[in-house]
Amino acid sequence: MEITEREPLLKVTGLVKHFPITQGLLRRQVGTVRAVDGIDFTVLPGETLGIVGESGCGKSTTVRLIVRLLEPTGGRIEFEGRDITHLSRGAMRPLRKDIQPIFQDPYSSLNPRHTVGTIVGAPFRLQKVETEHGVKDAVQELLELCGLSPEHYNRYPHEFSGGQRQRIGVARALALQPKMIVADEPVSALDVSIQAQVINLLDDLQKELGLTYVIVAHDLSVIRHVSDKVAVMYLGKVVEIGGRDSLYAGPMHPYTVALMSAIPVPDPRRRVKRERIVLTGEVPSPANPPPACRFHTRCWKAQKICRQLEPPLRELKPGHFVACHFPENLPASAEADSGAADRGPGARLREEGGGARGGWAPPHPGWCRTPRAGRDEGAALITRAGRSRHALCHRLVWN
Amino acid sequence: MRRKSHKRQPPVASVNSTETRSRPEPASFLDVRELRIHFDTDDGLLRAVDGVSFELEQGRTLGIVGESGSGKTVTSLGIMGLHRSRRARISGEIWLDGEELLSAAPERIRQLRGQKMAMVFQDPMSALHPFYTVGAQITEAYQAHHPKTDRRTARDRAVEMLNRVGIPRADQRVDDYPHQFSGGMRQRALIAMALINDPSLLIADEPTTALDVTVQAQILDLIRDLQQEFGSAVILITHDLGVVAELAHDILVMYAGKCVEKGPATKLFTAPEHPYTWGLLGSMPRVDRAPQERLLSIPGNPPSLIRLPQGCAFHPRCPFADRNGEKSFTEVPELTGASDPGHQVACHLPPEERRRIFAHDVAPRL
Ligand SMILES: Nc1ncnc2c1ncn2[C@@H]1O[C@H](COP(=O)(O)OP(=O)(O)O)[C@@H](O)[C@H]1O
Ligand SMILES: Nc1ncnc2c1ncn2[C@@H]1O[C@H](COP(=O)(O)OP(=O)(O)O)[C@@H](O)[C@H]1O
Ligand code: SF4
Ligand code: SF4
Ligand SMILES: [Mg+2]
Ligand SMILES: [Mg+2]
Numbered sequence: 013m014e015i016t017e018r019e020p021l022l023k024v025t026g027l028v029k030h031f032p033i034t035q036g037l038l039r040r041q042v043g044t045v046r047a048v049d050g051i052d053f054t055v056l057p058g059e060t061l062g063i064v065g066e067s068g069c070g071k072s073t074t075v076r077l078i079v080r081l082l083e084p085t086g087g088r089i090e091f092e093g094r095d096i097t098h099l100s101r102g103a104m105r106p107l108r109k110d111i112q113p114i115f116q117d118p119y120s121s122l123n124p125r126h127t128v129g130t131i132v133g134a135p136f137r138l139q140k141v142e143t144e145h146g147v148k149d150a151v152q153e154l155l156e157l158c159g160l161s162p163e164h165y166n167r168y169p170h171e172f173s174g175g176q177r178q179r180i181g182v183a184r185a186l187a188l189q190p191k192m193i194v195a196d197e198p199v200s201a202l203d204v205s206i207q208a209q210v211i212n213l214l215d216d217l218q219k220e221l222g223l224t225y226v227i228v229a230h231d232l233s234v235i236r237h238v239s240d241k242v243a244v245m246y247l248g249k250v251v252e253i254g255g256r257d258s259l260y261a262g263p264m265h266p267y268t269v270a271l272m273s274a275i276p277v278p279d280p281r282r283r284v285k286r287e288r289i290v291l292t293g294e295v296p297s298p299a300n301p302p303p304a305c306r307f308h309t310r311c312w313k314a315q316k317i318c319r320q321l322e323p324p325l326r327e328l329k330p331g332h333f334v335a336c337h338f339p340e341n342l343p344a345s346a347e348a349d350s351g352a353a354d355r356g357p358g359a360r361l362r363e364e365g366g367g368a369r370g371g372w373a374p375p376h377p378g379w380c381r382t383p384r385a386g387r388d389e390g391a392a393l394i395t396r397a398g399r400s401r402h403a404l405c406h407r408l409v410w411n
Numbered sequence: 412m413r414r415k416s417h418k419r420q421p422p423v424a425s426v427n428s429t430e431t432r433s434r435p436e437p438a439s440f441l442d443v444r445e446l447r448i449h450f451d452t453d454d455g456l457l458r459a460v461d462g463v464s465f466e467l468e469q470g471r472t473l474g475i476v477g478e479s480g481s482g483k484t485v486t487s488l489g490i491m492g493l494h495r496s497r498r499a500r501i502s503g504e505i506w507l508d509g510e511e512l513l514s515a516a517p518e519r520i521r522q523l524r525g526q527k528m529a530m531v532f533q534d535p536m537s538a539l540h541p542f543y544t545v546g547a548q549i550t551e552a553y554q555a556h557h558p559k560t561d562r563r564t565a566r567d568r569a570v571e572m573l574n575r576v577g578i579p580r581a582d583q584r585v586d587d588y589p590h591q592f593s594g595g596m597r598q599r600a601l602i603a604m605a606l607i608n609d610p611s612l613l614i615a616d617e618p619t620t621a622l623d624v625t626v627q628a629q630i631l632d633l634i635r636d637l638q639q640e641f642g643s644a645v646i647l648i649t650h651d652l653g654v655v656a657e658l659a660h661d662i663l664v665m666y667a668g669k670c671v672e673k674g675p676a677t678k679l680f681t682a683p684e685h686p687y688t689w690g691l692l693g694s695m696p697r698v699d700r701a702p703q704e705r706l707l708s709i710p711g712n713p714p715s716l717i718r719l720p721q722g723c724a725f726h727p728r729c730p731f732a733d734r735n736g737e738k739s740f741t742e743v744p745e746l747t748g749a750s751d752p753g754h755q756v757a758c759h760l761p762p763e764e765r766r767r768i769f770a771h772d773v774a775p776r777l
Contacts, residue, residue, distance in 0.1 A: 276653030
């Protein structure tokens with residue numbers, strides 16, 4: 013394990029954002045969307061934190077909180093050790109140049125009536141930053157850095173393809189030499205070939221400029237490629253966070269395990285062998301999240317305690333935190349201290365003979381429930397592509 | 412207006428296609444021959460599909476992949492007979508179960524559509540009418556081809572189908588409006604609607620692109636199960652190679668309106684021979700391998716279909732274009748047989764060289 017004594021560049025503690033649901037002319041509040049509901053993480057300088065999860069899990073809200081486009085309902089955001097949670101607009105201004113956002117949609121985030129030069133040069137003017145050889149020179153340099161040509165200075169966004177527009181977005185974000193870039197789905201609107209160009213560009217810029225990234229994406233393959241550390245979000249909570257390799261080699265939260273088993277793998281030879289945990293139903297509404305463990309309505313390992321007690325985020329491997337009463341892929345040592353043994357049979361399940369990928373342990377036959385009619389959220393099904401949904405369960409024994 | 416033949420000579424007549432042209436009776440369930448779909452636009456003739464041929468049997472899945480704008484959707488709409496614009500010029504032949512569609516009467520196509528062939532679109536919201544309940548729309552799709560059934564029976568059939576595609580409480584949800592469904596459920600409802608008349612050809616155009624990975628997995632499983640159950644022929648269109656690898660038996664790679672490589676799925680993933688296919692494979696980060704240092708990617712952007720580059724349309728983006736003398740810049744490469752039967756590639760590089768480049772320069776970086 014790498015020992016890191018560096019101070020985090022960004023530290024988020026207990027961050028909360030609730031949106032009121034209002035009704036009627038008087039906009040009476042009738043409920044609350046718990047979009048982000050108490051999350052913690054840190055990002056070290058030069059590191060990339062990837063955030064994944066299904067849509068509606070609060071990823072974009074998290075990004076907007078970090079770049080302070082939204083006012084947090086609770087919790088704390090520290091940047092370089094300084095509390096910036098409730099800084100006023102004015103006080104935030106000098107910090108704006110250190111933390112720059114990039115958004116998903118390169119089409120709508122660029123003003124169509126402005127030239128590329130105006131768009132990329134805007135931060136200089138807004139922040140009243142002096143440049144050595146004038147704004148135009150600086151902008152043209154940025155365009156070149158991002159793989160565009162200096163001649164693009166006088167063109168309009170519609171003259172560019174999606175990938176080029178995202179490069180313009182990156183150039184704009186880099187204008188003021190930020191320390192950190194927070195990117196919300198920066199490549200998901202792009203074709204895979206163009207996506208690769210933009211990912212490579214972000215990689216190069218990080219190496220060259222020592223940037224720190226927070227990158228949000230719903231694509232787990234992209235997140236693995238770009239991240240050093242990965243946070244998995246579910247319904248406003250971080251359910252698992254850890255080093256990229258640790259998390260992808262041995263995901264511990266059942267939700268992460270299910271997400272990973274759903275990634276389509278570009279290798280047709282694997283499909284016959286692949287086993288997959290198909291989550292039934294969809295993410296419940298964050299206006300009315302399930303109590304205790306929010307994943308229990310879709311989790312095949314759910315026990316009584318999961319519906320009663322919220323599992324805390326605990327460090328079960330070095331630097332790898334999980335919020336689950338019955339985690340998967342437990343290291344042998346962690347199992348003893350996790351106290352899982354007294355929590356029911358789930359924790360003691362072991363897989364016989366290793367799984368097809370990553371070696372996660374599928375559940376006991378008794379848990380291979382089929383979804384009940386009458387509920388949107390059901391239990392999970394284990395499928396083996398093209399074969400009986402229960403075939404897998406035979407490989408399991410009690411410990 | 413549909414034109415049966417097109418003035419323009421096909422730029423390439425591969426050995427294969429001359430053969431199929433002279434063969435009167437199609438051997439396959441679906442046999443698309445030299446399909447061309449061009450549009451008259453204000454800027455000039457746009458060659459959206461330019462001589463695409465493929466065959467597909469029942470019970471098999473063909474994956475069509477390529478960047479956006481490569482002509483995938485236009486191809487599928489062409490098969491469904493949905494290009495009604497007077498600006499569309501269509502030529503070639505489309506044989507479905509022994510019947511040629513491009514020369515068939517419009518009423519006949521309407522009859523076949525929804526019954527013998529059906530399509531699922533990427534965006535289920537635009538394919539479902541917001542003012543009618545999901546059930547009403549599915550029921551209507553059924554009654555259109557079963558005019559003698561009463562509403563009750565048709566509705567029961569709709570509920571049964573919604574159940575089959577995994578909509579919980581289908582008997583109640585059948586009366587919901589599309590906006591009351593989540594994205595994944597709308598896609599399921601569309602699949603139910605497409606399958607209600609038990610079509611023998613199902614075209615799914617980016618059916619999971621707008622969905623989360625977990626829902627995508629459910630939909631792909633559903634399509635696979637339904638195909639096994641009903642034995643339909645499926646065309647799966649996507650830009651995601653991971654998705655085709657999950658389902659397709661055969662794969663056709665499109666670039667700028669042309670097929671640049673096609674063959675059995677296993678071949679295309681393990682021994683692809685076209686530089687564009689290499690680029691597509693190299694562009695995707697893979698979770699089934701050690702993390703790549705750097706993605707291979709494809710430089711540049713897809714060309715304009717109105718002003719295609721001379722010679723091989725891929726040459727401005729191809730790192731190997733100058734290895735063939737002037738050929739890549741002047742001559743359109745023909746689709747010819749590669750090392751394995753059923754595997755075809757359109758590239759001027761000599762076959763041995765393609766295999767050498769893939770083995771030495773490309774494969775290690777995937
Ligand atoms: N301004 C807002 N007002 C009310 N609800 C919101 C607002 N922004 C987001 N939400 C809700 O918060 C939840 C999380 O949304 P978001 O952060 O966009 O998720 P993600 O980016 O993971 O898809 C969703 O249920 C969304 O509808
Ligand atoms: N009705 C139409 N008229 C003119 N051009 C069209 C029409 N439909 C599609 N196109 C063009 O045909 C090309 C191929 O489009 P499409 O088949 O939708 O690509 P794909 O599905 O591979 O992303 C695009 O350049 C598109 O703009
Ligand atoms: S096992 Fe229990 S605590 Fe863990 S994810 Fe499932 S429901 Fe939540
Ligand atoms: S024909 Fe030439 S330009 Fe086209 S793919 Fe082959 S090598 Fe590249
Ligand atoms: Mg989002
Ligand atoms: Mg399309």
